[in-house]
Amino acid sequence: MATYQHAEAILHVENVGVAYGEKQIIEHITFTEKDVLRPDVVQGQTIAFVGRSGRGKSTLFRSLAGLEQPTQGEVMISDLQAPIKEGENPPLRKVREGDVGFVSQNYVLFRHKTIQQAMEFAMRKQSLPAAEKDKKITQYLKDWGLYAVRHQYPNELSGGQRQRTAILEQVLSSTNYIILDEPFSGLDVGNIQNAINAFRLINQSHELATIIFCTHDIDLAVEMADSLYVLGYPTNADGTLHPVGTLVKHFDLKTRGLAWKDHFSPEHKALVEEIKEAILAS
Ligand SMILES: Nc1ncnc2c1ncn2[C@@H]1O[C@H](COP(=O)(O)OP(=O)(O)OP(=O)(O)O)[C@@H](O)[C@H]1O
Ligand SMILES: [Mg+2]
Structure with missing residues:
Protein backbone atom coordinates (compact mmCIF):
# COMPACT_ATOMS: atom_id res chain seq x y z
CA MET A 1 0.00 0.00 0.00
CA GLY A 101 -9.64 27.79 -12.67
CA PHE A 102 -13.14 26.77 -13.62
CA VAL A 103 -14.36 24.85 -16.64
CA SER A 104 -18.11 25.04 -16.66
CA GLN A 105 -20.45 22.40 -17.98
CA ASN A 106 -21.61 25.02 -20.48
CA TYR A 107 -18.09 26.06 -21.35
CA VAL A 108 -17.74 29.46 -22.93
CA LEU A 109 -14.95 30.45 -25.27
CA PHE A 110 -13.79 33.81 -26.52
CA ARG A 111 -15.67 34.11 -29.78
CA HIS A 112 -13.14 36.43 -31.35
CA LYS A 113 -10.05 34.36 -30.52
CA THR A 114 -8.69 31.38 -32.42
CA ILE A 115 -7.52 28.41 -30.35
CA GLN A 116 -3.91 29.54 -30.70
CA GLN A 117 -4.80 33.08 -29.56
CA ALA A 118 -6.87 31.75 -26.66
CA MET A 119 -3.90 29.67 -25.46
CA GLU A 120 -1.55 32.65 -25.70
CA PHE A 121 -4.05 34.73 -23.74
CA ALA A 122 -4.36 31.99 -21.11
CA MET A 123 -0.60 32.01 -20.60
CA ARG A 124 -0.16 35.79 -20.63
CA LYS A 125 0.60 36.02 -16.89
CA GLN A 126 3.24 33.32 -16.87
CA SER A 127 6.81 34.56 -16.79
CA LEU A 128 8.16 32.21 -19.43
CA PRO A 129 10.11 33.36 -22.51
CA ALA A 130 7.82 33.60 -25.55
CA ALA A 131 9.58 30.71 -27.30
CA GLU A 132 9.02 28.46 -24.26
CA LYS A 133 5.35 29.41 -24.12
CA ASP A 134 4.98 28.66 -27.78
CA LYS A 135 6.64 25.27 -27.36
CA LYS A 136 4.34 24.40 -24.47
CA ILE A 137 1.23 25.50 -26.36
CA THR A 138 2.24 23.52 -29.45
CA GLN A 139 2.84 20.39 -27.38
CA TYR A 140 -0.53 20.68 -25.63
CA LEU A 141 -2.38 21.36 -28.86
CA LYS A 142 -0.79 18.32 -30.47
CA ASP A 143 -1.50 16.09 -27.47
CA TRP A 144 -5.10 17.25 -27.37
CA GLY A 145 -5.75 16.90 -31.09
CA LEU A 146 -6.21 20.65 -31.64
CA TYR A 147 -3.09 21.51 -33.57
CA ALA A 148 -4.63 21.18 -37.02
CA VAL A 149 -7.46 23.54 -36.10
CA ARG A 150 -5.44 26.01 -34.04
CA HIS A 151 -6.22 28.96 -36.31
CA GLN A 152 -9.98 28.38 -36.24
CA TYR A 153 -12.57 30.29 -34.22
CA PRO A 154 -15.02 28.64 -31.76
CA ASN A 155 -17.91 28.69 -34.27
CA GLU A 156 -15.69 26.68 -36.63
CA LEU A 157 -15.00 23.91 -34.10
CA SER A 158 -16.77 20.70 -33.10
CA GLY A 159 -18.30 20.45 -29.62
CA GLY A 160 -15.44 18.23 -28.43
CA GLN A 161 -12.83 20.60 -29.84
CA ARG A 162 -14.46 23.53 -28.05
CA GLN A 163 -14.54 21.59 -24.81
CA ARG A 164 -10.87 20.61 -25.05
CA THR A 165 -10.01 24.25 -25.75
CA ALA A 166 -11.95 25.34 -22.66
CA ILE A 167 -10.13 22.78 -20.50
CA LEU A 168 -6.73 23.68 -21.92
CA GLU A 169 -7.34 27.38 -21.28
CA GLN A 170 -7.72 26.59 -17.59
CA VAL A 171 -4.85 24.12 -17.58
CA LEU A 172 -2.53 26.76 -19.03
CA SER A 173 -3.73 29.70 -16.93
N1 LIG B 1 -30.32 29.47 -11.36
C1 LIG B 1 -31.17 28.54 -10.92
N2 LIG B 1 -32.41 28.85 -10.47
C2 LIG B 1 -33.25 27.91 -10.00
N3 LIG B 1 -32.94 26.60 -9.92
C3 LIG B 1 -31.74 26.23 -10.35
C4 LIG B 1 -30.78 27.16 -10.88
N4 LIG B 1 -29.66 26.48 -11.23
C5 LIG B 1 -29.91 25.18 -10.95
N5 LIG B 1 -31.14 25.03 -10.42
C6 LIG B 1 -31.74 23.77 -9.98
O1 LIG B 1 -30.85 23.20 -9.03
C7 LIG B 1 -30.86 21.78 -9.12
C8 LIG B 1 -29.44 21.28 -9.22
O2 LIG B 1 -28.89 21.67 -10.47
P1 LIG B 1 -27.37 21.38 -10.83
O3 LIG B 1 -27.14 21.93 -12.18
O4 LIG B 1 -26.49 21.86 -9.74
O5 LIG B 1 -27.36 19.77 -10.86
P2 LIG B 1 -26.23 18.76 -11.31
O6 LIG B 1 -26.02 17.80 -10.18
O7 LIG B 1 -25.05 19.50 -11.78
O8 LIG B 1 -26.93 17.97 -12.52
P3 LIG B 1 -26.27 17.35 -13.85
O9 LIG B 1 -25.64 16.06 -13.44
O10 LIG B 1 -27.47 17.12 -14.74
O11 LIG B 1 -25.33 18.34 -14.41
C9 LIG B 1 -31.75 21.44 -10.32
O12 LIG B 1 -33.00 21.05 -9.82
C10 LIG B 1 -31.87 22.74 -11.08
O13 LIG B 1 -33.09 22.84 -11.72
MG1 LIG C 1 -24.17 19.71 -13.59
Missing part, protein backbone atom coordinates in the same frame (compact mmCIF):
# COMPACT_ATOMS: atom_id res chain seq x y z
CA ALA A 2 1.21 3.48 -0.83
CA THR A 3 2.42 5.34 2.23
CA TYR A 4 1.43 8.92 2.82
CA GLN A 5 0.83 11.50 5.52
CA HIS A 6 -1.79 14.18 5.88
CA ALA A 7 -0.57 17.75 6.24
CA GLU A 8 -2.58 20.98 6.42
CA ALA A 9 -6.05 21.51 4.99
CA ILE A 10 -6.07 22.91 1.45
CA LEU A 11 -9.82 23.14 1.08
CA HIS A 12 -12.38 23.49 3.83
CA VAL A 13 -16.08 23.68 3.11
CA GLU A 14 -18.19 24.58 6.11
CA ASN A 15 -21.93 23.95 6.12
CA VAL A 16 -22.46 25.23 2.58
CA GLY A 17 -25.98 25.57 1.26
CA VAL A 18 -27.44 27.22 -1.83
CA ALA A 19 -31.05 28.25 -2.28
CA TYR A 20 -32.62 29.84 -5.34
CA GLY A 21 -35.44 31.92 -3.98
CA GLU A 22 -37.52 29.64 -1.79
CA LYS A 23 -35.97 26.51 -3.20
CA GLN A 24 -33.10 24.95 -1.27
CA ILE A 25 -30.91 23.13 -3.80
CA ILE A 26 -28.03 21.91 -1.60
CA GLU A 27 -27.42 22.14 2.15
CA HIS A 28 -25.18 21.08 5.05
CA ILE A 29 -22.17 20.44 2.85
CA THR A 30 -19.10 20.14 5.04
CA PHE A 31 -15.79 18.56 4.18
CA THR A 32 -12.08 19.13 4.46
CA GLU A 33 -9.39 18.03 2.05
CA LYS A 34 -5.82 17.99 3.29
CA ASP A 35 -2.55 18.14 1.50
CA VAL A 36 -1.28 14.60 1.23
CA LEU A 37 2.45 14.10 1.53
CA ARG A 38 3.95 11.08 -0.20
CA PRO A 39 7.62 10.29 0.31
CA ASP A 40 9.68 11.30 -2.74
CA VAL A 41 6.60 12.14 -4.83
CA VAL A 42 5.18 15.56 -5.62
CA GLN A 43 1.47 14.93 -5.64
CA GLY A 44 -1.51 17.22 -5.46
CA GLN A 45 -5.07 16.15 -4.72
CA THR A 46 -7.71 14.87 -7.11
CA ILE A 47 -11.22 15.09 -5.74
CA ALA A 48 -14.24 13.67 -7.56
CA PHE A 49 -17.94 14.36 -7.07
CA VAL A 50 -20.57 12.02 -8.42
CA GLY A 51 -24.33 11.87 -8.08
CA ARG A 52 -27.51 11.76 -10.05
CA SER A 53 -28.51 14.53 -12.41
CA GLY A 54 -29.97 17.57 -10.68
CA ARG A 55 -28.60 16.80 -7.21
CA GLY A 56 -26.54 20.00 -7.23
CA LYS A 57 -23.02 19.21 -8.45
CA SER A 58 -22.81 22.23 -10.74
CA THR A 59 -24.40 24.40 -8.05
CA LEU A 60 -21.80 23.29 -5.50
CA PHE A 61 -18.98 23.77 -8.00
CA ARG A 62 -19.94 27.39 -8.66
CA SER A 63 -19.65 28.01 -4.92
CA LEU A 64 -16.34 26.15 -4.69
CA ALA A 65 -15.00 28.34 -7.50
CA GLY A 66 -16.17 31.55 -5.81
CA LEU A 67 -18.44 32.32 -8.75
CA GLU A 68 -21.51 32.26 -6.60
CA GLN A 69 -21.79 33.24 -2.96
CA PRO A 70 -23.45 30.33 -1.12
CA THR A 71 -26.64 31.21 0.75
CA GLN A 72 -25.25 29.46 3.84
CA GLY A 73 -21.74 28.58 4.98
CA GLU A 74 -18.38 29.26 3.38
CA VAL A 75 -15.63 27.84 1.21
CA MET A 76 -12.03 28.27 2.33
CA ILE A 77 -8.92 27.56 0.27
CA SER A 78 -5.17 27.89 0.84
CA ASP A 79 -4.03 31.49 0.63
CA LEU A 80 -1.08 31.15 -1.68
CA GLN A 81 -0.27 34.86 -1.47
CA ALA A 82 0.06 34.86 2.31
CA PRO A 83 3.59 35.42 3.58
CA ILE A 84 4.79 32.16 5.12
CA LYS A 85 8.03 30.82 6.48
CA GLU A 86 10.03 28.13 4.71
CA GLY A 87 8.40 24.74 5.16
CA GLU A 88 5.10 26.17 6.38
CA ASN A 89 1.81 25.61 4.62
CA PRO A 90 -0.29 28.61 3.58
CA PRO A 91 -3.26 29.53 5.79
CA LEU A 92 -6.88 29.22 4.63
CA ARG A 93 -8.99 32.12 3.42
CA LYS A 94 -12.37 32.55 1.83
CA VAL A 95 -12.40 31.70 -1.88
CA ARG A 96 -12.79 34.60 -4.32
CA GLU A 97 -13.73 34.64 -7.96
CA GLY A 98 -10.58 34.16 -10.02
CA ASP A 99 -8.72 32.12 -7.37
CA VAL A 100 -9.68 28.93 -9.04
CA SER A 174 -4.55 28.11 -13.61
CA THR A 175 -2.68 28.51 -10.41
CA ASN A 176 -3.30 25.61 -8.07
CA TYR A 177 -6.95 24.77 -8.20
CA ILE A 178 -8.87 23.63 -11.24
CA ILE A 179 -12.54 22.81 -11.01
CA LEU A 180 -14.01 20.92 -13.94
CA ASP A 181 -17.71 20.33 -14.33
CA GLU A 182 -18.08 17.14 -16.39
CA PRO A 183 -14.85 17.56 -18.34
CA PHE A 184 -15.14 14.18 -20.06
CA SER A 185 -18.61 14.37 -21.51
CA GLY A 186 -18.43 14.64 -25.27
CA LEU A 187 -14.80 13.53 -25.51
CA ASP A 188 -13.81 10.45 -27.50
CA VAL A 189 -11.68 7.68 -25.93
CA GLY A 190 -8.42 9.17 -27.20
CA ASN A 191 -9.29 12.63 -25.92
CA ILE A 192 -10.28 11.17 -22.55
CA GLN A 193 -6.90 9.51 -22.24
CA ASN A 194 -5.16 12.78 -23.14
CA ALA A 195 -7.23 14.60 -20.56
CA ILE A 196 -6.41 12.02 -17.88
CA ASN A 197 -2.71 12.27 -18.70
CA ALA A 198 -2.84 16.07 -18.62
CA PHE A 199 -4.59 16.08 -15.23
CA ARG A 200 -1.98 13.66 -13.88
CA LEU A 201 0.80 15.97 -15.06
CA ILE A 202 -0.88 19.00 -13.49
CA ASN A 203 -1.39 17.03 -10.29
CA GLN A 204 2.30 16.19 -10.12
CA SER A 205 3.48 19.68 -11.00
CA HIS A 206 3.01 21.10 -7.52
CA GLU A 207 2.39 19.72 -4.04
CA LEU A 208 -0.82 21.78 -3.74
CA ALA A 209 -2.09 21.28 -7.30
CA THR A 210 -5.73 20.42 -6.78
CA ILE A 211 -8.13 19.03 -9.34
CA ILE A 212 -11.81 18.90 -8.50
CA PHE A 213 -14.16 17.37 -11.04
CA CYS A 214 -17.51 15.72 -11.40
CA THR A 215 -18.58 13.09 -13.86
CA HIS A 216 -21.25 10.51 -14.58
CA ASP A 217 -18.51 8.03 -15.56
CA ILE A 218 -17.87 6.24 -12.27
CA ASP A 219 -15.02 4.10 -13.64
CA LEU A 220 -13.21 7.26 -14.65
CA ALA A 221 -13.89 8.90 -11.29
CA VAL A 222 -12.39 5.91 -9.49
CA GLU A 223 -9.45 5.75 -11.85
CA MET A 224 -8.52 9.38 -11.27
CA ALA A 225 -9.59 10.40 -7.79
CA ASP A 226 -7.91 9.94 -4.46
CA SER A 227 -11.01 11.22 -2.69
CA LEU A 228 -14.60 10.84 -3.91
CA TYR A 229 -17.88 12.28 -2.67
CA VAL A 230 -21.41 11.24 -3.54
CA LEU A 231 -23.76 14.22 -3.72
CA GLY A 232 -27.33 13.07 -3.38
CA TYR A 233 -30.57 13.21 -1.46
CA PRO A 234 -30.33 11.86 2.10
CA THR A 235 -32.84 9.33 3.40
CA ASN A 236 -35.50 10.46 5.90
CA ALA A 237 -36.36 8.36 8.96
CA ASP A 238 -39.42 7.00 7.11
CA GLY A 239 -37.27 5.78 4.21
CA THR A 240 -38.21 8.53 1.73
CA LEU A 241 -35.61 10.84 0.18
CA HIS A 242 -35.23 14.43 1.39
CA PRO A 243 -35.03 16.37 -1.90
CA VAL A 244 -32.11 18.67 -1.09
CA GLY A 245 -28.63 17.68 -2.22
CA THR A 246 -25.94 16.98 0.34
CA LEU A 247 -22.86 14.76 0.70
CA VAL A 248 -24.28 11.33 1.43
CA LYS A 249 -21.04 9.39 1.25
CA HIS A 250 -17.28 9.87 1.13
CA PHE A 251 -14.87 7.30 -0.26
CA ASP A 252 -11.20 7.80 0.58
CA LEU A 253 -9.26 5.86 -2.05
CA LYS A 254 -6.01 6.50 -0.20
CA THR A 255 -7.04 4.60 2.93
CA ARG A 256 -8.31 1.79 0.70
CA GLY A 257 -4.95 1.59 -1.05
CA LEU A 258 -6.60 2.39 -4.39
CA ALA A 259 -5.20 5.85 -5.09
CA TRP A 260 -2.39 6.57 -7.56
CA LYS A 261 -2.53 3.16 -9.23
CA ASP A 262 -1.61 2.44 -12.84
CA HIS A 263 -3.96 -0.49 -13.12
CA PHE A 264 -7.68 -0.75 -12.66
CA SER A 265 -7.88 -3.73 -10.30
CA PRO A 266 -10.80 -5.91 -9.17
CA GLU A 267 -10.79 -3.78 -5.97
CA HIS A 268 -11.35 -0.67 -8.08
CA LYS A 269 -14.19 -2.45 -9.87
CA ALA A 270 -15.75 -3.42 -6.54
CA LEU A 271 -15.52 0.19 -5.38
CA VAL A 272 -17.29 1.33 -8.56
CA GLU A 273 -20.21 -0.96 -7.67
CA GLU A 274 -20.27 0.35 -4.10
CA ILE A 275 -20.37 3.93 -5.39
CA LYS A 276 -23.13 3.16 -7.88
CA GLU A 277 -25.24 1.74 -5.05
CA ALA A 278 -24.70 4.88 -3.02
CA ILE A 279 -25.71 7.02 -6.02
CA LEU A 280 -28.83 4.99 -6.74
CA ALA A 281 -29.88 5.16 -3.08
CA SER A 282 -29.69 8.95 -3.06
Whole structure:
Protein backbone atom coordinates (compact mmCIF):
# COMPACT_ATOMS: atom_id res chain seq x y z
CA MET A 1 0.00 0.00 0.00
CA ALA A 2 1.21 3.48 -0.83
CA THR A 3 2.42 5.34 2.23
CA TYR A 4 1.43 8.92 2.82
CA GLN A 5 0.83 11.50 5.52
CA HIS A 6 -1.79 14.18 5.88
CA ALA A 7 -0.57 17.75 6.24
CA GLU A 8 -2.58 20.98 6.42
CA ALA A 9 -6.05 21.51 4.99
CA ILE A 10 -6.07 22.91 1.45
CA LEU A 11 -9.82 23.14 1.08
CA HIS A 12 -12.38 23.49 3.83
CA VAL A 13 -16.08 23.68 3.11
CA GLU A 14 -18.19 24.58 6.11
CA ASN A 15 -21.93 23.95 6.12
CA VAL A 16 -22.46 25.23 2.58
CA GLY A 17 -25.98 25.57 1.26
CA VAL A 18 -27.44 27.22 -1.83
CA ALA A 19 -31.05 28.25 -2.28
CA TYR A 20 -32.62 29.84 -5.34
CA GLY A 21 -35.44 31.92 -3.98
CA GLU A 22 -37.52 29.64 -1.79
CA LYS A 23 -35.97 26.51 -3.20
CA GLN A 24 -33.10 24.95 -1.27
CA ILE A 25 -30.91 23.13 -3.80
CA ILE A 26 -28.03 21.91 -1.60
CA GLU A 27 -27.42 22.14 2.15
CA HIS A 28 -25.18 21.08 5.05
CA ILE A 29 -22.17 20.44 2.85
CA THR A 30 -19.10 20.14 5.04
CA PHE A 31 -15.79 18.56 4.18
CA THR A 32 -12.08 19.13 4.46
CA GLU A 33 -9.39 18.03 2.05
CA LYS A 34 -5.82 17.99 3.29
CA ASP A 35 -2.55 18.14 1.50
CA VAL A 36 -1.28 14.60 1.23
CA LEU A 37 2.45 14.10 1.53
CA ARG A 38 3.95 11.08 -0.20
CA PRO A 39 7.62 10.29 0.31
CA ASP A 40 9.68 11.30 -2.74
CA VAL A 41 6.60 12.14 -4.83
CA VAL A 42 5.18 15.56 -5.62
CA GLN A 43 1.47 14.93 -5.64
CA GLY A 44 -1.51 17.22 -5.46
CA GLN A 45 -5.07 16.15 -4.72
CA THR A 46 -7.71 14.87 -7.11
CA ILE A 47 -11.22 15.09 -5.74
CA ALA A 48 -14.24 13.67 -7.56
CA PHE A 49 -17.94 14.36 -7.07
CA VAL A 50 -20.57 12.02 -8.42
CA GLY A 51 -24.33 11.87 -8.08
CA ARG A 52 -27.51 11.76 -10.05
CA SER A 53 -28.51 14.53 -12.41
CA GLY A 54 -29.97 17.57 -10.68
CA ARG A 55 -28.60 16.80 -7.21
CA GLY A 56 -26.54 20.00 -7.23
CA LYS A 57 -23.02 19.21 -8.45
CA SER A 58 -22.81 22.23 -10.74
CA THR A 59 -24.40 24.40 -8.05
CA LEU A 60 -21.80 23.29 -5.50
CA PHE A 61 -18.98 23.77 -8.00
CA ARG A 62 -19.94 27.39 -8.66
CA SER A 63 -19.65 28.01 -4.92
CA LEU A 64 -16.34 26.15 -4.69
CA ALA A 65 -15.00 28.34 -7.50
CA GLY A 66 -16.17 31.55 -5.81
CA LEU A 67 -18.44 32.32 -8.75
CA GLU A 68 -21.51 32.26 -6.60
CA GLN A 69 -21.79 33.24 -2.96
CA PRO A 70 -23.45 30.33 -1.12
CA THR A 71 -26.64 31.21 0.75
CA GLN A 72 -25.25 29.46 3.84
CA GLY A 73 -21.74 28.58 4.98
CA GLU A 74 -18.38 29.26 3.38
CA VAL A 75 -15.63 27.84 1.21
CA MET A 76 -12.03 28.27 2.33
CA ILE A 77 -8.92 27.56 0.27
CA SER A 78 -5.17 27.89 0.84
CA ASP A 79 -4.03 31.49 0.63
CA LEU A 80 -1.08 31.15 -1.68
CA GLN A 81 -0.27 34.86 -1.47
CA ALA A 82 0.06 34.86 2.31
CA PRO A 83 3.59 35.42 3.58
CA ILE A 84 4.79 32.16 5.12
CA LYS A 85 8.03 30.82 6.48
CA GLU A 86 10.03 28.13 4.71
CA GLY A 87 8.40 24.74 5.16
CA GLU A 88 5.10 26.17 6.38
CA ASN A 89 1.81 25.61 4.62
CA PRO A 90 -0.29 28.61 3.58
CA PRO A 91 -3.26 29.53 5.79
CA LEU A 92 -6.88 29.22 4.63
CA ARG A 93 -8.99 32.12 3.42
CA LYS A 94 -12.37 32.55 1.83
CA VAL A 95 -12.40 31.70 -1.88
CA ARG A 96 -12.79 34.60 -4.32
CA GLU A 97 -13.73 34.64 -7.96
CA GLY A 98 -10.58 34.16 -10.02
CA ASP A 99 -8.72 32.12 -7.37
CA VAL A 100 -9.68 28.93 -9.04
CA GLY A 101 -9.64 27.79 -12.67
CA PHE A 102 -13.14 26.77 -13.62
CA VAL A 103 -14.36 24.85 -16.64
CA SER A 104 -18.11 25.04 -16.66
CA GLN A 105 -20.45 22.40 -17.98
CA ASN A 106 -21.61 25.02 -20.48
CA TYR A 107 -18.09 26.06 -21.35
CA VAL A 108 -17.74 29.46 -22.93
CA LEU A 109 -14.95 30.45 -25.27
CA PHE A 110 -13.79 33.81 -26.52
CA ARG A 111 -15.67 34.11 -29.78
CA HIS A 112 -13.14 36.43 -31.35
CA LYS A 113 -10.05 34.36 -30.52
CA THR A 114 -8.69 31.38 -32.42
CA ILE A 115 -7.52 28.41 -30.35
CA GLN A 116 -3.91 29.54 -30.70
CA GLN A 117 -4.80 33.08 -29.56
CA ALA A 118 -6.87 31.75 -26.66
CA MET A 119 -3.90 29.67 -25.46
CA GLU A 120 -1.55 32.65 -25.70
CA PHE A 121 -4.05 34.73 -23.74
CA ALA A 122 -4.36 31.99 -21.11
CA MET A 123 -0.60 32.01 -20.60
CA ARG A 124 -0.16 35.79 -20.63
CA LYS A 125 0.60 36.02 -16.89
CA GLN A 126 3.24 33.32 -16.87
CA SER A 127 6.81 34.56 -16.79
CA LEU A 128 8.16 32.21 -19.43
CA PRO A 129 10.11 33.36 -22.51
CA ALA A 130 7.82 33.60 -25.55
CA ALA A 131 9.58 30.71 -27.30
CA GLU A 132 9.02 28.46 -24.26
CA LYS A 133 5.35 29.41 -24.12
CA ASP A 134 4.98 28.66 -27.78
CA LYS A 135 6.64 25.27 -27.36
CA LYS A 136 4.34 24.40 -24.47
CA ILE A 137 1.23 25.50 -26.36
CA THR A 138 2.24 23.52 -29.45
CA GLN A 139 2.84 20.39 -27.38
CA TYR A 140 -0.53 20.68 -25.63
CA LEU A 141 -2.38 21.36 -28.86
CA LYS A 142 -0.79 18.32 -30.47
CA ASP A 143 -1.50 16.09 -27.47
CA TRP A 144 -5.10 17.25 -27.37
CA GLY A 145 -5.75 16.90 -31.09
CA LEU A 146 -6.21 20.65 -31.64
CA TYR A 147 -3.09 21.51 -33.57
CA ALA A 148 -4.63 21.18 -37.02
CA VAL A 149 -7.46 23.54 -36.10
CA ARG A 150 -5.44 26.01 -34.04
CA HIS A 151 -6.22 28.96 -36.31
CA GLN A 152 -9.98 28.38 -36.24
CA TYR A 153 -12.57 30.29 -34.22
CA PRO A 154 -15.02 28.64 -31.76
CA ASN A 155 -17.91 28.69 -34.27
CA GLU A 156 -15.69 26.68 -36.63
CA LEU A 157 -15.00 23.91 -34.10
CA SER A 158 -16.77 20.70 -33.10
CA GLY A 159 -18.30 20.45 -29.62
CA GLY A 160 -15.44 18.23 -28.43
CA GLN A 161 -12.83 20.60 -29.84
CA ARG A 162 -14.46 23.53 -28.05
CA GLN A 163 -14.54 21.59 -24.81
CA ARG A 164 -10.87 20.61 -25.05
CA THR A 165 -10.01 24.25 -25.75
CA ALA A 166 -11.95 25.34 -22.66
CA ILE A 167 -10.13 22.78 -20.50
CA LEU A 168 -6.73 23.68 -21.92
CA GLU A 169 -7.34 27.38 -21.28
CA GLN A 170 -7.72 26.59 -17.59
CA VAL A 171 -4.85 24.12 -17.58
CA LEU A 172 -2.53 26.76 -19.03
CA SER A 173 -3.73 29.70 -16.93
CA SER A 174 -4.55 28.11 -13.61
CA THR A 175 -2.68 28.51 -10.41
CA ASN A 176 -3.30 25.61 -8.07
CA TYR A 177 -6.95 24.77 -8.20
CA ILE A 178 -8.87 23.63 -11.24
CA ILE A 179 -12.54 22.81 -11.01
CA LEU A 180 -14.01 20.92 -13.94
CA ASP A 181 -17.71 20.33 -14.33
CA GLU A 182 -18.08 17.14 -16.39
CA PRO A 183 -14.85 17.56 -18.34
CA PHE A 184 -15.14 14.18 -20.06
CA SER A 185 -18.61 14.37 -21.51
CA GLY A 186 -18.43 14.64 -25.27
CA LEU A 187 -14.80 13.53 -25.51
CA ASP A 188 -13.81 10.45 -27.50
CA VAL A 189 -11.68 7.68 -25.93
CA GLY A 190 -8.42 9.17 -27.20
CA ASN A 191 -9.29 12.63 -25.92
CA ILE A 192 -10.28 11.17 -22.55
CA GLN A 193 -6.90 9.51 -22.24
CA ASN A 194 -5.16 12.78 -23.14
CA ALA A 195 -7.23 14.60 -20.56
CA ILE A 196 -6.41 12.02 -17.88
CA ASN A 197 -2.71 12.27 -18.70
CA ALA A 198 -2.84 16.07 -18.62
CA PHE A 199 -4.59 16.08 -15.23
CA ARG A 200 -1.98 13.66 -13.88
CA LEU A 201 0.80 15.97 -15.06
CA ILE A 202 -0.88 19.00 -13.49
CA ASN A 203 -1.39 17.03 -10.29
CA GLN A 204 2.30 16.19 -10.12
CA SER A 205 3.48 19.68 -11.00
CA HIS A 206 3.01 21.10 -7.52
CA GLU A 207 2.39 19.72 -4.04
CA LEU A 208 -0.82 21.78 -3.74
CA ALA A 209 -2.09 21.28 -7.30
CA THR A 210 -5.73 20.42 -6.78
CA ILE A 211 -8.13 19.03 -9.34
CA ILE A 212 -11.81 18.90 -8.50
CA PHE A 213 -14.16 17.37 -11.04
CA CYS A 214 -17.51 15.72 -11.40
CA THR A 215 -18.58 13.09 -13.86
CA HIS A 216 -21.25 10.51 -14.58
CA ASP A 217 -18.51 8.03 -15.56
CA ILE A 218 -17.87 6.24 -12.27
CA ASP A 219 -15.02 4.10 -13.64
CA LEU A 220 -13.21 7.26 -14.65
CA ALA A 221 -13.89 8.90 -11.29
CA VAL A 222 -12.39 5.91 -9.49
CA GLU A 223 -9.45 5.75 -11.85
CA MET A 224 -8.52 9.38 -11.27
CA ALA A 225 -9.59 10.40 -7.79
CA ASP A 226 -7.91 9.94 -4.46
CA SER A 227 -11.01 11.22 -2.69
CA LEU A 228 -14.60 10.84 -3.91
CA TYR A 229 -17.88 12.28 -2.67
CA VAL A 230 -21.41 11.24 -3.54
CA LEU A 231 -23.76 14.22 -3.72
CA GLY A 232 -27.33 13.07 -3.38
CA TYR A 233 -30.57 13.21 -1.46
CA PRO A 234 -30.33 11.86 2.10
CA THR A 235 -32.84 9.33 3.40
CA ASN A 236 -35.50 10.46 5.90
CA ALA A 237 -36.36 8.36 8.96
CA ASP A 238 -39.42 7.00 7.11
CA GLY A 239 -37.27 5.78 4.21
CA THR A 240 -38.21 8.53 1.73
CA LEU A 241 -35.61 10.84 0.18
CA HIS A 242 -35.23 14.43 1.39
CA PRO A 243 -35.03 16.37 -1.90
CA VAL A 244 -32.11 18.67 -1.09
CA GLY A 245 -28.63 17.68 -2.22
CA THR A 246 -25.94 16.98 0.34
CA LEU A 247 -22.86 14.76 0.70
CA VAL A 248 -24.28 11.33 1.43
CA LYS A 249 -21.04 9.39 1.25
CA HIS A 250 -17.28 9.87 1.13
CA PHE A 251 -14.87 7.30 -0.26
CA ASP A 252 -11.20 7.80 0.58
CA LEU A 253 -9.26 5.86 -2.05
CA LYS A 254 -6.01 6.50 -0.20
CA THR A 255 -7.04 4.60 2.93
CA ARG A 256 -8.31 1.79 0.70
CA GLY A 257 -4.95 1.59 -1.05
CA LEU A 258 -6.60 2.39 -4.39
CA ALA A 259 -5.20 5.85 -5.09
CA TRP A 260 -2.39 6.57 -7.56
CA LYS A 261 -2.53 3.16 -9.23
CA ASP A 262 -1.61 2.44 -12.84
CA HIS A 263 -3.96 -0.49 -13.12
CA PHE A 264 -7.68 -0.75 -12.66
CA SER A 265 -7.88 -3.73 -10.30
CA PRO A 266 -10.80 -5.91 -9.17
CA GLU A 267 -10.79 -3.78 -5.97
CA HIS A 268 -11.35 -0.67 -8.08
CA LYS A 269 -14.19 -2.45 -9.87
CA ALA A 270 -15.75 -3.42 -6.54
CA LEU A 271 -15.52 0.19 -5.38
CA VAL A 272 -17.29 1.33 -8.56
CA GLU A 273 -20.21 -0.96 -7.67
CA GLU A 274 -20.27 0.35 -4.10
CA ILE A 275 -20.37 3.93 -5.39
CA LYS A 276 -23.13 3.16 -7.88
CA GLU A 277 -25.24 1.74 -5.05
CA ALA A 278 -24.70 4.88 -3.02
CA ILE A 279 -25.71 7.02 -6.02
CA LEU A 280 -28.83 4.99 -6.74
CA ALA A 281 -29.88 5.16 -3.08
CA SER A 282 -29.69 8.95 -3.06
N1 LIG B 1 -30.32 29.47 -11.36
C1 LIG B 1 -31.17 28.54 -10.92
N2 LIG B 1 -32.41 28.85 -10.47
C2 LIG B 1 -33.25 27.91 -10.00
N3 LIG B 1 -32.94 26.60 -9.92
C3 LIG B 1 -31.74 26.23 -10.35
C4 LIG B 1 -30.78 27.16 -10.88
N4 LIG B 1 -29.66 26.48 -11.23
C5 LIG B 1 -29.91 25.18 -10.95
N5 LIG B 1 -31.14 25.03 -10.42
C6 LIG B 1 -31.74 23.77 -9.98
O1 LIG B 1 -30.85 23.20 -9.03
C7 LIG B 1 -30.86 21.78 -9.12
C8 LIG B 1 -29.44 21.28 -9.22
O2 LIG B 1 -28.89 21.67 -10.47
P1 LIG B 1 -27.37 21.38 -10.83
O3 LIG B 1 -27.14 21.93 -12.18
O4 LIG B 1 -26.49 21.86 -9.74
O5 LIG B 1 -27.36 19.77 -10.86
P2 LIG B 1 -26.23 18.76 -11.31
O6 LIG B 1 -26.02 17.80 -10.18
O7 LIG B 1 -25.05 19.50 -11.78
O8 LIG B 1 -26.93 17.97 -12.52
P3 LIG B 1 -26.27 17.35 -13.85
O9 LIG B 1 -25.64 16.06 -13.44
O10 LIG B 1 -27.47 17.12 -14.74
O11 LIG B 1 -25.33 18.34 -14.41
C9 LIG B 1 -31.75 21.44 -10.32
O12 LIG B 1 -33.00 21.05 -9.82
C10 LIG B 1 -31.87 22.74 -11.08
O13 LIG B 1 -33.09 22.84 -11.72
MG1 LIG C 1 -24.17 19.71 -13.59
